[in-house]
Amino acid sequence: xxxxxxxxxxxxxxxxxxxxxxxxxxxxxxxxxxxxxxxxxxxxxxxxxxxxxxxxxxxxxxxxxxxxxxxxxxxxxxxxxxxxxxxxxxxxxxxxxxxxxxxxxxxxxxxxxxxxxxxxxxxxxxxxxxxxxx
Numbered sequence: 783x784x785x786x787x788x789x790x791x792x793x794x795x796x797x798x799x800x801x802x803x804x805x806x807x808x809x810x811x812x813x814x815x816x817x818x819x820x821x822x823x824x825x826x827x828x829x830x831x832x833x834x835x836x837x838x839x840x841x842x843x844x845x846x847x848x849x850x851x852x853x854x855x856x857x858x859x860x861x862x863x864x865x866x867x868x869x870x871x872x873x874x875x876x877x878x879x880x881x882x883x884x885x886x887x888x889x890x891x892x893x894x895x896x897x898x899x900x901x902x903x904x905x906x907x908x909x910x911x912x913x914x915x916x
Contacts, residue, residue, distance in 0.1 A: 793859045795901045796866040796893045800857065803903065804872065807849040812839050819903050820894065826907035828887050848877040864895040871911070886911045 799818055806814040816839060823835040841847050856871040868891040876883050891906040 789861055792861045792866060796859045796868055797857055799893060799901050800868055800870065801854065804852040804854060808852045810842060810848065812843045815839060822904055824905045828885055828908040828910045846878065850875040866893040868893060
């Protein structure tokens with residue numbers, strides 16, 4: 783069983799995990815993502831596509847998808863024991879199938895602290911925020 787959880791330390795670890803995940807997305811750091819993402823990850827993209835960790839990392843490693851200019855503008859974490867719920871807003875550029883798209887999205891993620899005390903993202907879903915009408 784993992785050591786008792788300090789709430790402040792848990793929140794800080796999850797927030798840093800999210801920042802590291804976004805940096806790894808934008809740099810294509812598959813090795814870091816492999817550490818941050820649980821093998822049981824369910825990733826629901828803003829376009830509705832759902833995939834697991836292995837297929838996502840394979841696409842990223844093969845260049846099938848790239849990310850750039852990632853920025854978090856809002857973030858909050860609630861701890862429930864060894865589980866954390868992350869809510870945030872981020873923007874980034876996605877390059878997939880030769881197309882570039884800028885995304886402004888809300889994200890809901892679930893992080894779980896494993897037996898080694900490390901936090902890993904086990905589920906995430908993002909929803910696009912529509913542009914404001916002009």
